[in-house]
Amino acid sequence: MLVLGIETSCDETSAALVASGRTVLSNVIANQLELHRKYGGIVPEIAARRHTELIGYVINEALDAGGKSLCDVEAVAVTAKQGLVGSLLVGAAAAKTLSYALRVPLVGVHHIEGHIFANLLSNPEIPLPHVCLTVSGGHTLLVYVRDYCQYELLGGTVDDAAGEAFDKIAKFLDLGFPGGPVIDRLAAQGDRKAFAFPRPLLKAKTFYFSFSGLKTSIINAFKGQLVIGDTLPLEDIAASFQEAVVDVLPRDGAGCGYGVHVPYYAGNKKSGQKTAGGFQTYGQEPTNVCGLQVCQF
Amino acid sequence: MLVLGIDTSGYANAIGVADGERVLADFAFQTRNESLAKIMLNIDSMLKDAGLGLEDIEGFGVGLGPGSWTGIRIGVTVGKMLAYSTGKPVKGIPTIEVLAYQARDCRSLICPIIDAGAGDTIYAAFYRSGNSAVHQMGDYYVGDLPGLAEVIAEPVVLVAAGVSKYQSAIEQLLESNTVAARENIPGGATVALMAAARLQNGEPDDTLALAPLYLKESTARAFVNKYSKRALEAQQR
Numbered sequence: 001m002l003v004l005g006i007e008t009s010c011d012e013t014s015a016a017l018v019a020s021g022r023t024v025l026s027n028v029i030a031n032q033l034e035l036h037r038k039y040g041g042i043v044p045e046i047a048a049r050r051h052t053e054l055i056g057y058v059i060n061e062a063l064d065a066g067g068k069s070l071c072d073v074e075a076v077a078v079t080a081k082q083g084l085v086g087s088l089l090v091g092a093a094a095a096k097t098l099s100y101a102l103r104v105p106l107v108g109v110h111h112i113e114g115h116i117f118a119n120l121l122s123n124p125e126i127p128l129p130h131v132c133l134t135v136s137g138g139h140t141l142l143v144y145v146r147d148y149c150q151y152e153l154l155g156g157t158v159d160d161a162a163g164e165a166f167d168k169i170a171k172f173l174d175l176g177f178p179g180g181p182v183i184d185r186l187a188a189q190g191d192r193k194a195f196a197f198p199r200p201l202l203k204a205k206t207f208y209f210s211f212s213g214l215k216t217s218i219i220n221a222f223k224g225q226l227v228i229g230d231t232l233p234l235e236d237i238a239a240s241f242q243e244a245v246v247d248v249l250p251r252d253g254a255g256c257g258y259g260v261h262v263p264y265y266a267g268n269k270k271s272g273q274k275t276a277g278g279f280q281t282y283g284q285e286p287t288n289v290c291g292l293q294v295c296q297f
Numbered sequence: 298m299l300v301l302g303i304d305t306s307g308y309a310n311a312i313g314v315a316d317g318e319r320v321l322a323d324f325a326f327q328t329r330n331e332s333l334a335k336i337m338l339n340i341d342s343m344l345k346d347a348g349l350g351l352e353d354i355e356g357f358g359v360g361l362g363p364g365s366w367t368g369i370r371i372g373v374t375v376g377k378m379l380a381y382s383t384g385k386p387v388k389g390i391p392t393i394e395v396l397a398y399q400a401r402d403c404r405s406l407i408c409p410i411i412d413a414g415a416g417d418t419i420y421a422a423f424y425r426s427g428n429s430a431v432h433q434m435g436d437y438y439v440g441d442l443p444g445l446a447e448v449i450a451e452p453v454v455l456v457a458a459g460v461s462k463y464q465s466a467i468e469q470l471l472e473s474n475t476v477a478a479r480e481n482i483p484g485g486a487t488v489a490l491m492a493a494a495r496l497q498n499g500e501p502d503d504t505l506a507l508a509p510l511y512l513k514e515s516t517a518r519a520f521v522n523k524y525s526k527r528a529l530e531a532q533q534r
Contacts, residue, residue: 046515056507100341
């Protein structure tokens with residue numbers, strides 16, 4: 001079965017062709033980062049406008065690159081929830097129209113399922129069941145993937161997403177947007193023990209995380225340095241911050257009661273490679289493919 | 298030429314079918330923020346009622362706005378993908394011109410008004426009727442009602458949804474009663490008629506490039522532009 005997947009939940013317009021649920025024939029991603037950089041974050045209205053301009057070209061390119069035509073498409077899948085509403089609507093409108101015009105089934109996919117399945121696409125050896133930690137700009141979730149389309153939420157953030165903390169810290173320190181890659185670069189040259197940032201909920205014996213207090217703590221440390229009049233050890237702040245994030249995210253799934261020991265990482269490159277690097281990981285280059293025709297919401 | 302027209306720029310969405318200069322179907326429905334949930338179902342049932350299938354449609358017309366930004370994105374995307382998937386041409390029509398066209402029997406100046414959904418801001422434009430079409434006089438207007446009243450110098454007919462409030466306000470501002478009003482929403486069949494005429498004239502739009510007519514930049518961009526303009530002025534001083 002040939003499925004056309006469409007994803008417009010945030011700032012990237014993406015379309016992909018997946019055959020038999022496993023073979024990626026094409027995966028086209030149009031990035032809008034340059035448009036949003038000067039605002040220090042994604043502006044929903046600007047993102048939605050760009051999606052509308054790009055969506056047709058991206059779908060057309062995905063078909064071309066996959067060597068297929070529209071009449072070969074047997075189902076359309078689209079990210080249907082969790083994202084910027086204005087952005088989601090553009091992809092959903094395109095998918096719905098194609099499904100109607102081509103008379104093929106339409107499947108709405110949860111954004112996080114997209115992350116989980118992107119891992120399975122690029123690393124078919126990942127076993128089922130497994131535990132998947134999803135870290136992106138908008139989500140930090142620990143999910144037990146029992147089987148295809150059978151999930152159990154083990155935990156997640158109670159406030160900010162990890163990626164959001166990266167972006168907000170980068171914005172505060174005036175490092176540019178997105179925050180992940182910049183903080184990664186700085187942290188590589190810094191001392192990760194220089195600042196003792198808090199590790200909230202670390203001892204709570206749950207899989208819930210919190211990044212909001214960590215953010216405040218970094219801002220206070222930064223202001224403290226200003227008061228002392230010291231030069232700002234940006235590298236040290238970045239390294240200590242990253243260490244704190246990696247520390248609170250679970251490295252080991254042993255405690256979750258499912259006999260699964262390795263959490264697999266899924267997420268967005270923008271959130272920071274180091275976060276991923278803290279684990280024994282698969283899916284270092286996660287993609288935005290949401291193209292698997294596997295479940296109905 | 299059978300053309301399907303779509304306009305999703307307002308609180309009511311409109312769809313219609315025209316065969317050249319003849320209207321076959323015209324339907325408007327309240328969206329209650331569920332435009333996308335309703336539009337395909339309504340297009341399907343309208344076509345079926347008219348004894349048509351999507352494969353009979355030879356072209357598409359889309360209202361480009363201005364209006365609800367999220368709304369027009371849905372209509373433009375649906376129209377674009379219908380044209381793309383059927384291989385038929387598409388023509389975008391400014392929604393404000395659709396309103397003017399619906400008052401094309403008026404000899405006086407025609408002034409459609411669309412609520413911008415942001416405080417007192419409105420979109421407006423002036424048109425004159427002639428040769429079974431309407432012709433735009435000058436540029437689009439984006440601003441408040443008193444600003445619009447200032448540029449009205451002759452008898453005018455206002456066309457809008459909820460037009461009476463605009464009429465009484467403008468009459469008060471102008472201290473005259475030369476302002477006529479017509480209560481109207483953009484019609485799907487009108488979009489289809491206008492698109493059919495232009496498509497038959499060989500003026501299709503580039504399907505994949507079809508984009509809404511916003512007339513206003515996003516709030517974030519407006520803020521940054523204003524901010525950088527001020528900084529620039531400060532530098533120059």
